[in-house]
Amino acid sequence: MIVPLTPTLSLWEGKQERAIIMQAISLKFIISLVLGMGMMATAGSCWAKNPSRALKEYSLTAEEITWEPRPGLKLKGWAYNGQIPGPEIRVKEGDRVRITLTNNLPTPTAIHWHGLDVPADMDGVPGVSQDPVQPGETFVYEFIAKQSGTRFYHTHGSGGEMPDEALQMQMGLYGAFIVEGKNERKADRDYTVILSDRNAALAPMSMQMKMEPDLFFINGKLSPAIDHLMVKQGERVRLRLINASSMTTHPMHLHGHTGKVVAIDGNGLKFPLLRDTVPLAPGERYDVEFTADNPGLWAFHCHELHHADTGMVTLLHYEGQ
Numbered sequence: 488m489i490v491p492l493t494p495t496l497s498l499w500e501g502k503q504e505r506a507i508i509m510q511a512i513s514l515k516f517i518i519s520l521v522l523g524m525g526m527m528a529t530a531g532s533c534w535a536k537n538p539s540r541a542l543k544e545y546s547l548t549a550e551e552i553t554w555e556p557r558p559g560l561k562l563k564g565w566a567y568n569g570q571i572p573g574p575e576i577r578v579k580e581g582d583r584v585r586i587t588l589t590n591n592l593p594t595p596t597a598i599h600w601h602g603l604d605v606p607a608d609m610d611g612v613p614g615v616s617q618d619p620v621q622p623g624e625t626f627v628y629e630f631i632a633k634q635s636g637t638r639f640y641h642t643h644g645s646g647g648e649m650p651d652e653a654l655q656m657q658m659g660l661y662g663a664f665i666v667e668g669k670n671e672r673k674a675d676r677d678y679t680v681i682l683s684d685r686n687a688a689l690a691p692m693s694m695q696m697k698m699e700p701d702l703f704f705i706n707g708k709l710s711p712a713i714d715h716l717m718v719k720q721g722e723r724v725r726l727r728l729i730n731a732s733s734m735t736t737h738p739m740h741l742h743g744h745t746g747k748v749v750a751i752d753g754n755g756l757k758f759p760l761l762r763d764t765v766p767l768a769p770g771e772r773y774d775v776e777f778t779a780d781n782p783g784l785w786a787f788h789c790h791e792l793h794h795a796d797t798g799m800v801t802l803l804h805y806e807g808q
């Protein structure tokens with residue numbers, strides 16, 4: 488019998504091929520199954536993760552108010568939600584944040600999230616990342632607060648599209664944006680201290696605009712209307728200093744205590760600096776911690792002394808003193 492080699496080979500090859508195909512199909516099936524299960528598991532974990540990423544929603548309405556930084560001194564101000572500074576936004580690291588801006592001002596505006604690395608179209612720079620928000624319009628900002636620390640928000644211009652940023656800052660459009668870290672050690676007292684400036688005679692929409700600041704505020708107030716920083720002996724105190732001024736630097740000086748600078752621009756320092764005076768240029772933030780271990784009444788003021796003279800002074804005040 489002549490053994491037909493070729494067919495046998497073909498038969499063998501055919502079997503082999505089928506076997507390989509079957510194996511491949513099985514392998515593909517198994518891989519698909521594993522991948523599919525993996526994807527389902529991944530999708531499941533994403534689904535499980537998203538609800539735990541809290542959505543924090545805020546509304547900020549920019550509007551004109553009467554600003555009274557000390558009794559009897561009435562200024563025209565532009566405020567978020569009727570207050571200067573605007574309301575403090577405080578979220579946790581990793582939260583999704585949605586903020587709806589409504590513009591009830593007589594001029595276009597936008598909000599920039601200073602120190603937060605947000606997607607470009609959420610950065611709030613008119614003519615660069617978005618169109619200016621016109622009077623009567625709203626704009627929704629949404630991003631994940633990825634970085635912890637002391638950040639802030641403020642109106643923003645870009646020269647061409649919105650040339651009056653300094654004016655809008657001086658009028659009062661700024662506020663704190665605090666992102667609490669996941670493993671942050673909380674202080675017993677956590678004070679936000681926003682510094683700002685303006686010209687008292689500032690008159691928006693007029694041709695006689697004077698911009699050289701002659702008033703210097705702490706949390707929108709002038710001495711003696713500024714709230715004291717109240718403490719009890721033994722407490723650990725954190726001051727979150729934010730300079731929202733349009734053009735002035737403020738070397739802030741605390742009497743009777745040496746502060747530990749634990750963060751600059753919201754970013755924690757590996758090696759804290761010991762300082763009794765911290766110089767804040769416009770846009771900068773310093774987090775200073777100290778232990779309340781020296782009872783009494785202590786001045787806390789700007790060391791640019793004509794700023795202090797116009798009212799940039801408050802007190803560190805031990806309870807019972």
Ligand SMILES: [Cu+2]
Pocket residue numbers: 703735736737738789790791794795799
């Ligand atoms: Cu100053």
